[in-house]
Amino acid sequence: MNYTLRPTATLNQIVSEIRRSISWLYYNCQDYGCNPDRIYIAGSSAGGHLAGMLVSGGWQKEFSVPEDVIKGAMLLSGLYDLEPVALSFANKWMELNTADVNRNSPIHLLPNRGCPLIISYGGSETSEFKRQSNDYASKWQAAGFNADCFERMEQNHFDIPLELAETGSVLTKKMLGLIS
Secondary structure, eight states, X not given: XXXXXXXXXXXXXXXXXXXXXXXXXXXXXXXXXOOTTOEEEXXXXXXXXXXXXXXXXXXXXXXTXXXXXXXXXXXXXXXXXXXXXXXXXXXXXXXXXXHHHHHTOGGGOOOSSOOOEEEEEETTSOHHHHHHHHHHHHHHHHTTOOEEEEEETTOOTTTGGGGGGSTTSHHHHHHHHHHO
C-alpha cells in the first residue's frame, strides 16, 4: 500500500493512513476475489515498522475491524521502538515528541490477540536494527504469541526484501508457510 511520506505527513498521519487502508481492504476485498479473514502483511524498513503498527493493539475499534484483522505478518529490518530515533539526528526531520514515540512504538503496543510474526534483518544491519528486532520478537513471545526471528547473514538493509522474489529462498518459504 502507498502512504504519504514525511515531511508532507506526520508519522501519526501515516499510521492512520495504513490503518484506514486495512479497514478499506477488509470491507472491500471480496469485490476483488479475496477473503477478508485471510489478510497477511509484510513490510521492510519503514514498512517493517508500519507492519508492526498494524499488528499492534488498540486501533482496530476506531477503524471498525476485528481485533485479529491481520492473520500474520513478515517484518523485515524495521524499528519497533522509536525512542532511539527521537534521541538521534533523524528527529530533526521526523519531529517526534514523547507522545508520538509512545503512540507509534509497536514494542509498547502489543495486542490482546497476536498473530504469527516472521521478523528478520540483514547480517550487515546496524546493531540497533538487530537489537530492536530481537527485543520485539522476545516481547511478542513473552506475551504468548508466535514470532520467528532470525538474521539473514548474506543480506543487507536494502536487499533483504529482494529475497522474496526468489522462489526457493528462506524468506519466501517462511512467508508461504505463514499464509498456507
